[in-house]
Amino acid sequence: MTSRGSYHHGDLRNALARAAAELAATGGPDAVTIRGAAREVGVTPTAAYRHFADQSDLLEAARALTMDGMAAAMGELVAAVPADGDATERAIARLRSTGRGYIRFALEEPGIFRTCFTGQLRFPSDPMPEDPAPYALLGEMLDELVEVGWLAPEDRPGAEAGPWAAVHGLALLLVDGPLKDLDDAEREDAIERTLDLTVRGLATGPEARRAR
Amino acid sequence: MTSRGSYHHGDLRNALARAAAELAATGGPDAVTIRGAAREVGVTPTAAYRHFADQSDLLEAARALTMDGMAAAMGELVAAVPADGDATERAIARLRSTGRGYIRFALEEPGIFRTCFTGQLRFPSDPMPEDPAPYALLGEMLDELVEVGWLAPEDRPGAEAGPWAAVHGLALLLVDGPLKDLDDAEREDAIERTLDLTVRGLATGPEARRAR
DNA sequence: CGTGAACTTTATGGGTGTTAACTTGGCAGG
DNA sequence: CCTGCCAAGTTAACACCCATAAAGTTCACG
Numbered sequence: 001m002t003s004r005g006s007y008h009h010g011d012l013r014n015a016l017a018r019a020a021a022e023l024a025a026t027g028g029p030d031a032v033t034i035r036g037a038a039r040e041v042g043v044t045p046t047a048a049y050r051h052f053a054d055q056s057d058l059l060e061a062a063r064a065l066t067m068d069g070m071a072a073a074m075g076e077l078v079a080a081v082p083a084d085g086d087a088t089e090r091a092i093a094r095l096r097s098t099g100r101g102y103i104r105f106a107l108e109e110p111g112i113f114r115t116c117f118t119g120q121l122r123f124p125s126d127p128m129p130e131d132p133a134p135y136a137l138l139g140e141m142l143d144e145l146v147e148v149g150w151l152a153p154e155d156r157p158g159a160e161a162g163p164w165a166a167v168h169g170l171a172l173l174l175v176d177g178p179l180k181d182l183d184d185a186e187r188e189d190a191i192e193r194t195l196d197l198t199v200r201g202l203a204t205g206p207e208a209r210r211a212r
Numbered sequence: 213m214t215s216r217g218s219y220h221h222g223d224l225r226n227a228l229a230r231a232a233a234e235l236a237a238t239g240g241p242d243a244v245t246i247r248g249a250a251r252e253v254g255v256t257p258t259a260a261y262r263h264f265a266d267q268s269d270l271l272e273a274a275r276a277l278t279m280d281g282m283a284a285a286m287g288e289l290v291a292a293v294p295a296d297g298d299a300t301e302r303a304i305a306r307l308r309s310t311g312r313g314y315i316r317f318a319l320e321e322p323g324i325f326r327t328c329f330t331g332q333l334r335f336p337s338d339p340m341p342e343d344p345a346p347y348a349l350l351g352e353m354l355d356e357l358v359e360v361g362w363l364a365p366e367d368r369p370g371a372e373a374g375p376w377a378a379v380h381g382l383a384l385l386l387v388d389g390p391l392k393d394l395d396d397a398e399r400e401d402a403i404e405r406t407l408d409l410t411v412r413g414l415a416t417g418p419e420a421r422r423a424r
Numbered sequence: 425c426g427t428g429a430a431c432t433t434t435a436t437g438g439g440t441g442t443t444a445a446c447t448t449g450g451c452a453g454g
Numbered sequence: 455c456c457t458g459c460c461a462a463g464t465t466a467a468c469a470c471c472c473a474t475a476a477a478g479t480t481c482a483c484g
Contacts, residue, residue: 008449008462030242035440046442047463055441118330118388135390161382161391161402162409166374168389169381176330177380178347179373190373197374200416201409220430220481247472258474259431267473 013051015041020062021069024115032059032115066112070105071133077101078137088207091144095202096195098141099167102134103191106171113175117168138164142202149207163198170194225263225273227253232274233281236327244271244327278324282317286346289313300419303356307414308407310353311379314346315403318383325387329380350376354414361419375410382406
């Protein structure tokens with residue numbers, strides 16, 4: 001495999017998928033085209049059809065790759081959260097850091113971010129993308145919040161929606177939307193305040209009542 | 213003006229803008245093309261260049277129109293909130309209704325919604341779209357929350373970001389994103405829980421402390 | 425009745441997905 | 455070691471789509 005230079009590429013499928021992911025990173029999902037990926041790899045457009053049924057198939061592959069990249073980048077950010085201090089504070093800090101990582105990633109890699117989350121998938125109902133890794137990460141954070149008594153256990157099921165929405169929404173407002181032109185200070189302020197709101201919004205447990 | 217049928221259309225600019233808005237409604241911003249709008253109006257593509265500098269100019273016009281439509285639709289929804297009961301409860305109900313209206317509109321008119329908010333505007337830094345009407349509406353709701361003592365006055369400045377982000381984010385997750393395939397019950401649940409989180413997240417005032 | 429704005433035709437030059445038919449060359453089996 | 459098969463590539467072409475410019479035509483109005 002990977003026998004570059006030869007007539008038979010040997011790993012074309014992966015090479016095309018990686019190229020597609022790069023295109024997505026710089027130009028968003030719309031930039032993911034069969035011809036573009038083929039061009040990047042230095043191969044004929046039609047060659048791609050040996051490995052992908054059609055353009056949406058290629059997009060799907062690119063999405064999978066970019067999703068992995070995003071999950072990895074976020075994982076690092078969350079792992080970097082200091083593990084000292086009071087358990088409740090730490091759990092909260094970890095949740096905040098998860099959200100911050102999500103938003104920061106969106107700002108640094110808007111193309112990847114859009115590719116991951118603005119599906120706009122075509123008519124054929126495609127298989128629900130199992131569990132986006134960031135989503136799973138959020139779930140863990142919420143579990144921790146239940147353990148330390150910040151979030152009430154009975155509120156745990158389905159608790160992902162709110163925090164996810166808040167962080168996701170702010171990311172998009174900042175990247176693509178009306179909040180795009182904020183300066184650094186304003187942006188940081190918006191982020192921290194949104195995280196404030198999120199943490200406070202999750203405060204339904206006994207420990208939260210006590211802290212108040 | 214408006215002399216239809218004649219060689220000189222008389223109101224081409226508006227006609228094209230309306231057509232562009234329709235295209236945006238059904239196909240999102242990507243569907244807004246000079247040729248498409250011209251076709252719709254029954255006129256030659258080049259005619260459009262008498263009224264719009266280029267395609268992005270047309271898009272801008274479409275965005276303005278769709279934005280107006282969105283604001284109007286949301287205004288109705290908010291105005292329909294019952295005005296009875298306790299002041300605090302009413303203020304909260306109005307805030308929730310604003311958010312619900314925003315999300316509902318996004319679900320009913322995804323094309324318009326995307327056109328309004330997923331800028332992805334081109335390189336030339338275009339003039340910041342003053343104040344999107346829904347944003348202004350949110351501001352009023354927050355003012356009311358301060359008046360009734362739910363939101364602390366010192367937290368009022370810049371308080372828009374959080375609620376807007378939450379509602380905006382959920383709308384996008386439901387319309388375009390991974391939450392697209394939820395069934396009705398799940399969707400409603402996600403909406404209400406996100407609104408719960410938002411309201412609780414804003415509870416920094418004296419009245420909120422009392423209610424707890 | 426002439427002028428000029430509003431519209432037309434015509435054309436250039438680019439992009440895309442996708443199919444059909446041909447070529448190359450690695451590898452398995454005689 | 456040769457040979458032939460077939461997967462993995464190729465060239466070529468079809469059929470769309472788009473933005474935009476140059477030059478000609480129409481007609482409303484002063």
